[in-house]
Amino acid sequence: xxxxxxxxxxxxxxxxxxxxxKKIGIMYFFGGLFFFTIAxxxxxxxxxxxxxxxxxxxxxxxxxEVLTMHGTTMLFLAAMPLFFAFMNFVVPLQxxxxxxxxxxxxxxxxxxxxxxxxxxxxxxxxxxxxxAGWTAYAPLSTTSAGHGLDYYIMGLQVSGAGTLMSGINFLxxxxxxxxxxxxxxxxxLFTWTTFVTSMLILFAFPALxxxxxxxxxxxxxxxxxxxxAMGGNVVIYQHLFWIFGHPEVYILxxxxxxxxxxxxxxxxxxxxxGYSAMVFATMIIGFLGFMVWAHxxxxxxxxxxxxxxxxxxxxAIAVPTGIKIFNWLLTLWGGRIRFTVANLFALAFIxxxxxxxxxxxxxxxxAADYQFHDTYFVVAHFHYVIIxxxxxxxxxxxxxxxxKMFGYxxxxxxxxxxxxxxxxxxxxxxxxxxxxxxxxMPRRVASYLDGQGLNEMNFISSMGxxxxxxxxxxxxxNVFVSRKNTDDVQDPWDGRTLEWATTSPVQEYxxxxxxxxxxxxxxxxxxxxxxxxxxxxEPLDDIHMPNGSILPIIITTGLTVxxxxxxxxxxSIIILGLLINFGAMFVRSIKEDHGYHIxxxxxxxxxxxxx
Amino acid sequence: MADQHAAANQPLPANPEKATxxxxxxxxxxxxxxxxxTVLFGSLFGAYxxxxxxxxxxxxxxxxxxxxxxxxxxxxxxxxxxTSVFAVINLKRGHFKKLxxxxxxxxxxGAAFLSFEIYEFYEYxxxxxxxxxxxxxxxxxxxxxxxxxxxxxxVAWITTLLIRYRxxxxxxxxxxxxxxxxxxxxxxxxxxxxIFTVVYLxxxxx
Numbered sequence: 001x002x003x004x005x006x007x008x009x010x011x012x013x014x015x016x017x018x019x020x021x022k023k024i025g026i027m028y029f030f031g032g033l034f035f036f037t038i039a040x041x042x043x044x045x046x047x048x049x050x051x052x053x054x055x056x057x058x059x060x061x062x063x064x065e066v067l068t069m070h071g072t073t074m075l076f077l078a079a080m081p082l083f084f085a086f087m088n089f090v091v092p093l094q095x096x097x098x099x100x101x102x103x104x105x106x107x108x109x110x111x112x113x114x115x116x117x118x119x120x121x122x123x124x125x126x127x128x129x130x131x132a133g134w135t136a137y138a139p140l141s142t143t144s145a146g147h148g149l150d151y152y153i154m155g156l157q158v159s160g161a162g163t164l165m166s167g168i169n170f171l172x173x174x175x176x177x178x179x180x181x182x183x184x185x186x187x188x189l190f191t192w193t194t195f196v197t198s199m200l201i202l203f204a205f206p207a208l209x210x211x212x213x214x215x216x217x218x219x220x221x222x223x224x225x226x227x228x229a230m231g232g233n234v235v236i237y238q239h240l241f242w243i244f245g246h247p248e249v250y251i252l253x254x255x256x257x258x259x260x261x262x263x264x265x266x267x268x269x270x271x272x273x274g275y276s277a278m279v280f281a282t283m284i285i286g287f288l289g290f291m292v293w294a295h296x297x298x299x300x301x302x303x304x305x306x307x308x309x310x311x312x313x314x315x316a317i318a319v320p321t322g323i324k325i326f327n328w329l330l331t332l333w334g335g336r337i338r339f340t341v342a343n344l345f346a347l348a349f350i351x352x353x354x355x356x357x358x359x360x361x362x363x364x365x366x367a368a369d370y371q372f373h374d375t376y377f378v379v380a381h382f383h384y385v386i387i388x389x390x391x392x393x394x395x396x397x398x399x400x401x402x403x404k405m406f407g408y409x410x411x412x413x414x415x416x417x418x419x420x421x422x423x424x425x426x427x428x429x430x431x432x433x434x435x436x437x438x439x440x441m442p443r444r445v446a447s448y449l450d451g452q453g454l455n456e457m458n459f460i461s462s463m464g465x466x467x468x469x470x471x472x473x474x475x476x477x478n479v480f481v482s483r484k485n486t487d488d489v490q491d492p493w494d495g496r497t498l499e500w501a502t503t504s505p506v507q508e509y510x511x512x513x514x515x516x517x518x519x520x521x522x523x524x525x526x527x528x529x530x531x532x533x534x535x536x537x538e539p540l541d542d543i544h545m546p547n548g549s550i551l552p553i554i555i556t557t558g559l560t561v562x563x564x565x566x567x568x569x570x571x572s573i574i575i576l577g578l579l580i581n582f583g584a585m586f587v588r589s590i591k592e593d594h595g596y597h598i599x600x601x602x603x604x605x606x607x608x609x610x611x
Numbered sequence: 612m613a614d615q616h617a618a619a620n621q622p623l624p625a626n627p628e629k630a631t632x633x634x635x636x637x638x639x640x641x642x643x644x645x646x647x648x649t650v651l652f653g654s655l656f657g658a659y660x661x662x663x664x665x666x667x668x669x670x671x672x673x674x675x676x677x678x679x680x681x682x683x684x685x686x687x688x689x690x691x692x693x694t695s696v697f698a699v700i701n702l703k704r705g706h707f708k709k710l711x712x713x714x715x716x717x718x719x720x721g722a723a724f725l726s727f728e729i730y731e732f733y734e735y736x737x738x739x740x741x742x743x744x745x746x747x748x749x750x751x752x753x754x755x756x757x758x759x760x761x762x763x764x765x766v767a768w769i770t771t772l773l774i775r776y777r778x779x780x781x782x783x784x785x786x787x788x789x790x791x792x793x794x795x796x797x798x799x800x801x802x803x804x805x806i807f808t809v810v811y812l813x814x815x816x817x
Binding site for chain 2: 102164168169171172175176177202203204205206207209210211213214218221223224225227230231232233239240243586589590594
């Protein structure tokens with residue numbers, strides 16, 4: 001990393017106080033990877049328990065906790081932060097900005113995610129994790145014994161607040177901070193999907209905030225929202241959860257769509273086919289994402305009219321998604337395709353995700369859903385879209401942007417082993433689960449009986465899970481053994497977008513001079529029609545940079561302490577935490593911080609070194 | 612620092628809150644934030660509408676609500692929106708003293724509203740509407756209380772700004788802060804208009 005202006009600070013202090021979007025991106029990456037590993041291990045525990053009928057590897061209660069934490073951790077603490085990692089690192093570079101709009105809030109968002117995640121996982125050591133599924137449906141969640149669900153509520157509130165802030169930050173960054181010439185319709189697709197994803201975060205997360213707030217009121221303060229004896233109504237929670245929850249699954253898939261658009265276009269050496277159709281399809285998916293939440297509740301008893309409306313709206317999403325699939329195929333058509341690991345994941349995504357989409361349309365048929373509901377068919381469906389879509393997207397982005405983020409290339413040969421093992425393991429694990437579901441195996445149950453025809457397929461499924469775990473170990477090994485591949489890292493893939501026009505690793509200020517964007521795929525345009533370098537939109541001058549700050553971590557600590565107090569209904573701890581929280585916010589509010597300037601002489605020296 | 616020195620010598624631009632990139636970022640970011648807040652209150656309204664009939668023998672809206680008190684509260688809060696508009700007009704004209712006066716008036720009205728609300732909750736509690744007695748009670752206190760917490764936060768926020776910048780004059784760095792605080796204040800006023808209609812008017816008449 002650039003250490004020109006931070007040489008006086010220790011490395012640890014630098015990372016704790018950084019407001020640099022690239023360092024925050026890297027911290028999101030390792031934070032997400034940490035939780036991905038934990039949640040992956042939880043999945044392995046479940047697959048070991050289900051390897052044979054009537055296993056007693058996990059106690060039923062433990063199984064419920066592992067199942068809940070696997071889903072919650074994967075969605076909130078692994079997949080989303082891993083996407084945030086790439087959004088943070090890449091989006092400001094792609095639009096030619098020096099940083100995000102609110103660097104301080106960016107840092108705050110990261111620490112809130114991390115501390116919220118740690119708070120949630122603390123429940124393992126304090127008498128039991130949450131056990132009501134990742135959806136935490138009332139009244140199961142409101143009557144669950146112990147403090148597990150309280151950790152769920154407060155952990156997600158803390159990390160959700162961070163997510164909401166990050167969403168607003170990306171929105172403002174993309175609207176206000178684009179380089180000259182970078183009109184909205186010249187933005188790379190990953191930036192576009194980040195924009196729409198952030199819109200979804202902005203309008204979806206407050207519904208979760210309220211859902212969790214009401215759960216908290218009932219569990220901790222004796223409220224009666226979901227207590228039927230007091231006139232409560234549990235279906236309200238289901239609505240609130242899914243008004244958040246359905247957009248959430250698009251929050252998880254849209255960034256992956258953006259990544260595949262970048263990767264496929266780069267490795268087919270072709271401009272993305274149907275760019276504007278891709279943009280509008282993204283927006284339509286984002287909009288329809290808010291219109292279909294009740295398809296998760298077909299069997300609740302909303303009646304045939306509501307079910308029919310939500311069924312039709314759900315099927316309509318297949319149209320813009322289909323547009324995207326065909327645009328990717330047509331981008332590949334006639335292209336000079338390079339089968340790098342990043343592109344292999346993108347190519348494997350297309351059929352895998354289509355399979356998940358097809359089962360999605362099957363599930364959207366509300367009458368048929370009565371048969372599928374709460375069986376392994378649903379489990380197979382959402383793992384096909386989340387692994388086949390989001391996780392493939394994350395792995396593709398990892399191989400694609402790794403040289404830019406870390407200054408070395410991951411090994412392609414080891415990467416291919418990783419890819420094939422993971423792909424085969426994934427299909428082994430989840431393909432058979434369609435049939436397990438169709439012959440009646442319920443999801444979220446800790447065991448199954450012998451002689452029901454479930455044994456072989458469950459065993460195959462567990463073997464696939466082991467293959468995925470082994471493949472993941474290969475990825476970790478790859479990170480360590482590839483460290484010497486430091487040649488050709490500036491633009492290793494012959495990239496098309498602005499991030500490849502920067503040095504590797506990227507300077508603290510990203511661009512010495514803000515680039516002038518003349519066309520879609522700005523860098524590619526300069527390679528084809530210019531001299532291969534971005535034209536500057538401004539003269540070389542001192543660069544204004546924000547100061548680092550320790551306050552985000554203090555604000556977060558305060559909020560986490562207060563949340564811990566709420567979990568145990570201890571007012572002294574709540575007040576202590578809030579004092580720290582608001583005290584640090586107060587300091588931030590009254591202290592004017594005008595940042596500092598990097599002198600032009602230093603920029604010239606660093607640019608000279610970069611060549 | 613450079614901004615402040617410049618501000619002392621040069622006249623401020625017509626819209627000082629949007630004159631810098633930081634200001635424009637704050638302005639736009641705050642609008643987005645209010646969009647999220649709309650969903651938050653929308654969800655709370657939804658929960659309230661679903662549960663407002665579930666009084667379960669405990670006091671219900673028609674027994675509790677007195678429109679005269681709520682009318683006074685509404686007038687106080689709407690007037691505070693007006694005073695904050697005057698503050699913004701003076702912000703744009705560069706009249707710092709008048710800006711402070713109108714913002715302090717806004718804070719005072721906000722505090723008056725809050726004390727009425729505390730009195731109101733106190734009264735309801737003594738008429739038997741504890742938080743836990745019925746689903747109606749829980750949803751009423753959560754919706755109106757969340758709004759009240761927003762008012763309290765707004766009062767604290769604006770007071771902090773007023774004390775921090777009591778002598779600084781209008782600068783390009785504090786203009787966006789005053790402006791976003793006023794945006795926030797208008798937002799919680801609008802939410803109150805909905806609470807007045809959906810909770811109180813529907814409660815008594817509907």
